[in-house]
Amino acid sequence: LILQQQQQQQLQHFGMPLKPPAVVPQGAVSLQPHLQQQLQQQQQPGAPAVELAAGVESLYHDQLRPYGRILRKRLAELAHAAGREDFDITARDLRAVCASCSWLRIDEVEGSDWSVEIVGRLANFVDVYSPEDVYPEALWQEAAAYFASLDDSSMVLPGGRYSCAQVLMQRGLPFLVGRSLGQVCHIIQLAISQKKILGYLNGTVVPYGRSQSMIKEKHAEFQQPCCGSGRNKGSVVTWNMLRECLQKILNESCSRGQPIPLSNMKRLFRSKFNAELSETALGHAKVTELLQDSRVSDICDVKLQGHGYVMLPAKPKAARSLISLADSLQMGDDVSSTPSPKVAQSSNLLQKRAGFVKPLCMDEILSEEPSPRAVALQVSVRASAQPCLSTTPARTPFPSTPSPTSMSAQS
Numbered sequence: 001l002i003l004q005q006q007q008q009q010q011l012q013h014f015g016m017p018l019k020p021p022a023v024v025p026q027g028a029v030s031l032q033p034h035l036q037q038q039l040q041q042q043q044q045p046g047a048p049a050v051e052l053a054a055g056v057e058s059l060y061h062d063q064l065r066p067y068g069r070i071l072r073k074r075l076a077e078l079a080h081a082a083g084r085e086d087f088d089i090t091a092r093d094l095r096a097v098c099a100s101c102s103w104l105r106i107d108e109v110e111g112s113d114w115s116v117e118i119v120g121r122l123a124n125f126v127d128v129y130s131p132e133d134v135y136p137e138a139l140w141q142e143a144a145a146y147f148a149s150l151d152d153s154s155m156v157l158p159g160g161r162y163s164c165a166q167v168l169m170q171r172g173l174p175f176l177v178g179r180s181l182g183q184v185c186h187i188i189q190l191a192i193s194q195k196k197i198l199g200y201l202n203g204t205v206v207p208y209g210r211s212q213s214m215i216k217e218k219h220a221e222f223q224q225p226c227c228g229s230g231r232n233k234g235s236v237v238t239w240n241m242l243r244e245c246l247q248k249i250l251n252e253s254c255s256r257g258q259p260i261p262l263s264n265m266k267r268l269f270r271s272k273f274n275a276e277l278s279e280t281a282l283g284h285a286k287v288t289e290l291l292q293d294s295r296v297s298d299i300c301d302v303k304l305q306g307h308g309y310v311m312l313p314a315k316p317k318a319a320r321s322l323i324s325l326a327d328s329l330q331m332g333d334d335v336s337s338t339p340s341p342k343v344a345q346s347s348n349l350l351q352k353r354a355g356f357v358k359p360l361c362m363d364e365i366l367s368e369e370p371s372p373r374a375v376a377l378q379v380s381v382r383a384s385a386q387p388c389l390s391t392t393p394a395r396t397p398f399p400s401t402p403s404p405t406s407m408s409a410q411s
Contacts, residue, residue, distance in 0.1 A: 051078055055075045058074060065125040066116045068113060071116065105119050126182035131190075135187065135190075147208075157206065159203045161189060165185045166181065169181065199211025213285065219281075237269060249272070262287050262291070265277060266287075301313070301314050
């Protein structure tokens with residue numbers, strides 16, 4: 001009873017109603033029947049709020065995984081649509097509320113984030129970070145034409161994918177009709193990272209032709225630092241310096257056991273080495289591409305963790321074992337171990353067979369007509385007691401190799 005009272009006070013403090021509202025807030029999707037039944041069964045002190053269920057349900061409808069930060073933003077949107085401007089909840093408090101809901105499961109995510117899923121509900125989320133392009137070429141052509149036509153008043157979009165996708169969907173663009181919010185977030189990600197249709201400028205998303213991304217591409221092409229990169233003249237990092245500094249940074253991070261966010265890399269170079277890390281001066285437009293260059297890939301790895309890229313020590317490559325035929329036949333000069341009887345017998349047979357192999361010279365192999373030596377050899381071979389002879393393409397006869405059985409009989 002005490003625990004239920006504490007949960008009730010907690011929900012009231014967060015501004016979440018304990019009983020379902022008569023009308024679902026505008027902008028929220030209707031709850032599915034099985035979820036409504038669960039909520040009705042749990043309408044008691046400490047039961048999950050309908051607003052929380054509506055927020056999670058709406059993200060499912062948008063094909064967006066309910067990460068803590070996204071769910072918090074969605075709840076604020078629903079509260080605003082319902083006229084509750086004073087709604088506020090921290091990420092920590094929101095997680096505590098989700099943990100008290102038996103119909104929700106909390107999943108840990110790399111990068112100190114978390115997400116929730118409805119227990120027993122099939123998820124169909126879009127991976128907005130996936131590099132796989134699953135959209136038709138016509139969509140990209142229409143998107144490129146649209147963004148290239150924007151004027152200064154309409155070209156600036158919010159810097160976050162979620163907010164940027166909402167703005168674009170509100171514009172009713174033909175090439176986004178029928179797409180979920182999760183799909184539009186993925187399209188924006190690909191338009192920035194691969195298609196060079198969008199880029200960043202001062203924290204906002206703009207058409208690529210107006211972006212800082214294009215400026216960096218141009219500077220990277222000529223291996224020049226961007227404006228403002230070289231704050232300390234003569235201190236721009238070189239390749240040799242980059243390797244040395246990265247090794248020191250990784251050694252320190254290994255002692256702490258924590259990966260290094262790429263967003264902190266330039267600050268680390270300034271504070272630790274009094275040097276400016278300019279990816280464009282080293283021929284790359286992005287730090288992620290720079291740290292995956294073959295000249296430093298043996299030192300560090302770049303990995304997407306949570307909602308950003310981090311740098312980790314490179315994993316040592318597995319040593320490739322070399323197979324030596326001479327070693328396997330024990331033909332080396334110094335054999336430390338004593339061969340087994342089977343190996344010794346096989347070796348003796350090989351030595352005996354070697355006595356029947358006649359040495360060759362290039363004349364015997366390459367000449368069209370047999371050389372005098374080859375003729376003499378043929379005569380001597382015919383006179384020999386060997387019953388079976390084989391002939392090479394150069395018409396040089398060789399005695400057949402005796403079998404181990406005949407060798408044993410002769411010995």
